Amino acid sequence: MNNNPNCFSELEDIVPKTAYGEAFTIYMVAYEAWRRGLNVSLENVYSSTEYRNHIHYRVFDNENDESFTWERPLSMPKSTLRIISSKSKTRRILTKEDVPTVKSKVLNTTDPDLITSRLEGFLFPLRISSIDSPEHNEVNYIVSDFQEIKTIIKEKKEEFKSNKMLIEESLSHEHCHAYIVNGEVVGAYRNVPLYIKGDGKKSVNELLKEINELLNKIPSDRQFTIRINKEIEEILNQQNHSLNSVLKKGEIIFLDKEDEKNFSVDITDNLPSNLKNDLIKVISLIPNLSQGEVEFIYDEEYDKYKIYAINTQVNLKKYLYPIEGSARFIPKAIIDYYFPETQEKYLSDDxxxxxxxxxxxxxxxxxxxxxxxxIPQYPYEPNLVAKLITFTSSYDGIKEIIKSNFFKLNINGEFNVINENQFELILAGNYQDVAYFHDFLKSQPYFENIEFKDHHFGVRVGYSFNGLPIPKSNVLNTTENQNIEDQEITSSLKTNYNNNNLRKTPKTIKNIIEKIKNKF
Amino acid sequence: MEKTLYLDRPTVAITGSFGKTTAKEITASILSVKYDIYKSNNSNTINAVRKHVKRITDKHEAIVLEMAMNIKGTGKTKCTMIQPNIGVITSVGHAHFKHFNSIYEIVKSKSEMMKYMDPKGTLYLNFDDEYSQFIDTQYFTGDIVKCGVSSGADYRATDIRFNNDGMEFFVKLKGVKERMFVPVLGEHNVINALFGIAIADKFNFSADEIRKGLENVEVQKGRLALEHLEGNRKLLDDSHNANPASMIAGLKVLNNYIDGDKKIALLGDMAELGSFNREGHEKVGTALKKFEFDKVYLYGQSSKYILNKAVEVGFSENKLFHFDNIDHLIEEIVKEFEENTTLMVKASHATNFSKVVEKILDIYKRVE
Incomplete structure (x- = not known):
């Protein structure tokens, strides 16, 4: 399996945990701008149409100024946004121009016969979702035949907040997405249910552990790992395997589960040029739209596609961390487009x-x-270095001493408590200031066992104290310390990103798995 | 924010409270003997440095830039635009003191050169300059070379004398004592020449090549430029800018190196001295006692401090004349600038003594 979490090594270790979830897209575009030396500010803006706050961020330099929400520019006219926010409006415009789109219909009946007659010509599977729900809380189901539709409507009727249902052709788990900026497909992926691929040596259990290790490296909520539990075992059983099975080289097992996590596989280079041109055309057909994500269903075998939607909120992780293929750094294309004068000018290189x-x-x-x-400007000057200093000390006033040097020398970094009297300091600043800081520590009687080495990992701008040396008079016992640590971890995990509350029937899962299997 | 331009060619940046332009002209003149060089003009603001960076091309084999670091942080900004691998700090003084609270802040500001230049580069310092001694070089990892006239300097000028409108001196290069001549005036400019010589020596210029470069140095207008005028009159035009140290250095040139039956100094206000204004002017007043001038004309509010201090320390009050009106001053200067007279004109740019110089040059023709 060609896993790509390390594709953008320069991004490794730079995404803070607080941006792991929903904020990831915002963070990555803002970070891309910031590391080129552009100014970045973020603010909270209340959306009266969505009844919630959104983070807007502004990126600017002396030449250009653009504000964004998600990865989308705020300069996009509202009329354009209204079109792409509505799948039916988008599809109407595209259909007029002979662009194939998925069939969809809004129904306000629960009469099974009426439904059946109105959906004549639709290709299964279909997606059923409620619309016009006041909470904007869509309920989605994927169904494989008319019988399932009837069952859903009968059994799940109370879940729908209104009588209006949108029914559309959809292969949600294998929808393709392509991101277009300035008339170019800069990335495309296909959604694929969780899977493992055998190497002829490792057991399923080992492969699962291996893939979880890789998934943990992706800046994502920790929930995005495959839990080895009964559910998994059941799925394996359905496919005549167990945790101890050793898969043949290239053999694939899908691990689709209720919580609907899936991988992305990069298909940018696999898309034929005529399809790419058509996808570019889709964006150009929407007035005043210069960038966006086209979601489509694509049958490679017959080279047929249908446009599903143009998305207004994009999950960049799918492009940045495909499980196969090359990672596509969409933020680069976006910032290149709006700030062409900064192309290839990464301050972060030096x-x-x-x-x-x-x-x-x-x-x-x-x-x-x-x-x-x-956000403070990207720290940039010649002769910047990052060092890690470790030392031991039993002095109560460490914080004041360290803080005064951080402040005086304008150094970025952090102070971490390793254990009761062992500490580490990450310092990033001018080499002379860092050397001075080091000498200062050596000159003080409070610090011992000082070690000094290069630091190759991320450095947060500013300075911070992570865990404070606890005055001896007020030392907590180990359990209490552990509790504090646990609380910090819990809080960092609160931002779980799950924008997909799609649910499916077991039959549909089976159908989809079969279909995707055939593609490999 | 632009990415730093790092060059693997000699990239010389020159800063200092005074002497930057002269040191730059001398260094560029010497290096141009062997290299196709890019030399900055006298504009050295942040925007000017940005423009210079854009103009530097692959054909330039060496770069010589003047980099003022007269406001905190400008050195960092400029070295971030283009990182020098050769740094020169000509001097540390009270010029532009209004931007600082103490001389130590100025030292720190000039030290930005050392902090942001190539850590493996070479830094040239003035061995004789009082305040340059405060530059803390302990964390600089490159080489340090000290230039001066005192014993102990790495490049030391000896046997200095005035000769044919310039300074003659000796300096040891690769163990051999070499005679040099630079067509600029004053001991302080000999040290500026030493910077250029030391840099050229680093790049293995021969003594002859260095001499050739020094000969070609062009004296900049208003920077201790000596004009020979009809009637054996001499005009020592140092009207471009002034601070206490450079004013005293100029007076020293007038006193020690220029012949003439009658010597007149015209001194104006020195601007941008901030809280050092009074002390700076009084320093010049005190220094006057060491010189023998026939008359000293003073112009501007702050120059009254020179007057009062000079009187206080015993300089003859009869030789001191203060003016508040530039036209009356010019009238008087023209009258006093008789045959066989040498006149030195020195003040900050803002004092506008160029008007005096223009008037003199209008009246009296230059002679070769």
């Missing part, structure tokens, strides 16, 4: 791996304690 924190956005901006945050 500096330690700086990143900016998202904690303040989550803690202070989203809850409206602050209205706006301006």
């Amino acid at each position: 500096t330690p791996k700086f990143y900016f924190d998202y904690e303040i956005i989550e803690d202070e901006i989203q809850n409206a304690r602050l209205s706006k945050a301006v």
